Amino acid sequence: MSTTDWTLAARDAAAKLAVDALERDRANAEPLAEAQLLREHRLPGLLLPVEVGGGGGTWADALRAVREVAVADGSIAQLLGYHYVNQANLDWVADAATRERWQRRSGAAQWLWGDAVNPVDPDLTLTPAGQGGYRLNGRKSFATGVSSGDVSVVSGQDSATGRHVLVVVERGAAGVQPGGDWDNLGQRLSASGSVTFTDVEVPAENVLGFLDGDAATPRASLVTPAIQAVFGNFYVGVVRGALQTAAEYTRTTSRAWLLSDSPSAAQDPYVLATYGRLVARLRAAEALADSAGEALTAADAAGDALTWDERGELAELVAALKVVSSDLAVEATSAVFEVTGARATSNRVGLDRFWRNVRTHTLHDPVQYKAREVGDHFLNGTHPEFTLYT
Known part of the structure; x- marks a missing residue:
């Protein structure tokens, strides 16, 4: 779609969100229906290449979409904006094979990506588990979209090397427990509560890459x-x-x-x-x-x-x-x-x-x-x- 088309899609989603924005804010429920609305407008795939089922849009398009949705509902705009950044780690951090595998799955189902990366929390621990995989343990106080998204980017520290690693954890994976404790003044539907990981299996194909040392390139x-x-x-x-x-x-x-x-x-x-x-x-x-x-x-x-x-x-x-x-x-x-x-x-x-x-x-x-x-x-x-x- 063109820039105009993406803007119109975001405005249409915003118009639907605006109908009951106040009532949903007061209900403070998990934003599952709102996430589905974004999928129906194909906004989650905006930045993905067309060849993997995405929209082929630019960051300028994505940011305008976030802005349009925010006119009606700041919480859902946060979910969408964070999604774009989380998903973009496939381009910025992962190797070509890993990137294409996750992009194809994401584009096909218009996945929403959450995150558990908050750097001011103590690091999550990734313990090597053989064949390039890990076991993930720990808790993050803030984890936007983990409870309502399809997959999440998670940052943890390799217990053997001390390096900071980005991995993918799918929603519903064994050992993932959202806290359901987001009860703040605002952004009530942003699904930003805590999450606890207990011996979550992270296979090698779910490891995106590193964000430290030589891996911290400008891109x-x-x-x-x-x-x-x-x-x-x-x-x-x-x-x-x-x-x-x-x-x-x-x-x-x-x-x-x-x-x-x-x-x-x-x-x-x-x-x-x-x-x-x-x-x-x-x-x-x-x-x-x-x-x-x-x-x-x-x-x-x-x-x-x-x-x-x-x-x-x-x-x-x-x-x-x-x-x-x-x-x-x-x-x-x-x-x-x-x-x-x-x-x-x-x-x-x-x-x-x-x-x-x-x-x-x-x-x-x-x-x-x-x-x-x-x-x-x-x-x-x-x-x-x-x-x-x-």
């Missing part, structure tokens, strides 16, 4: 700017959803303040100015998000020719998006109450879910560190060393 390290770009697009999409929802309420329900000379809230100059400033900043953030998407597409297409300097420039562009989108998201999803009025705080309206979602997720990693990266690059021309956050 393999795209995992970090890619996930940070997902964050930025997700935040920008939530802002648009909040503004659209608030605008409808202002037009249909809000009342002009008693000291206002305007016949309606929608004509009050202060209301108009507040919306105007927020919309102007949103458009700027969307433009920055598009630039980051095109840059990530180009970096991915460069393949093994990608240099560390080029990767660093991409990372700084994405860091700028993270700073701008985080600040805008937290501010805008609060400011919408100023242009809707006191009655808009009713639980029946549910306008708070936009703020709850971005307030929860923008704490994923401190945005001040991203601001420092941008400032250091501007003043000193530096690029941060590769980590799973930089």
Whole structure:
């Protein structure tokens, strides 16, 4: 499909999610039906090559899809965005045979990929079990999509060598126990609870590769700017959803303040100015998000020719998006109450879910560190060393 087709597919999925977004947020259920909706729109296969059953899309397409879904439902946008990064490890880390095997299976069934990679948790342990396989043990506090996805990328430490290994664990494998304990302020349907692995068999064909030592090439390290770009697009999409929802309420329900000379809230100059400033900043953030998407597409297409300097420039562009989108998201999803009025705080309206979602997720990693990266690059021309956050 073309870029336009992917955008339309994502918008159609978002329209369906929007119908009962508030009710599903309150129910806090496992997002199995929502995952199936994404499959029906063939969004999980967007980045996969056409020859393996995928859509042949680009990272720019994928990030726009995440943004469109986020307008309606931030939780499901997170699931989709994380999926794209998790699945992309097949390109960035795995060898050719491993990559094709998993891509074909993924494309045929439009698999959703979860992850148990959170680097601030203690490492999972991978104990060599002969013939190139492992036994996996340990617990991760946060594991987005493991409980609702079809397969998951899992990072663990080889007990014999100390190396960090990426492996694939299929949903329902013996010894995999999702905690069902995600009960946070926002992103309630992101399936981000804990998971425990107890003597999970990981055959050699499920080993993707390494993310340390010589394996940490510029292309393999795209995992970090890619996930940070997902964050930025997700935040920008939530802002648009909040503004659209608030605008409808202002037009249909809000009342002009008693000291206002305007016949309606929608004509009050202060209301108009507040919306105007927020919309102007949103458009700027969307433009920055598009630039980051095109840059990530180009970096991915460069393949093994990608240099560390080029990767660093991409990372700084994405860091700028993270700073701008985080600040805008937290501010805008609060400011919408100023242009809707006191009655808009009713639980029946549910306008708070936009703020709850971005307030929860923008704490994923401190945005001040991203601001420092941008400032250091501007003043000193530096690029941060590769980590799973930089």
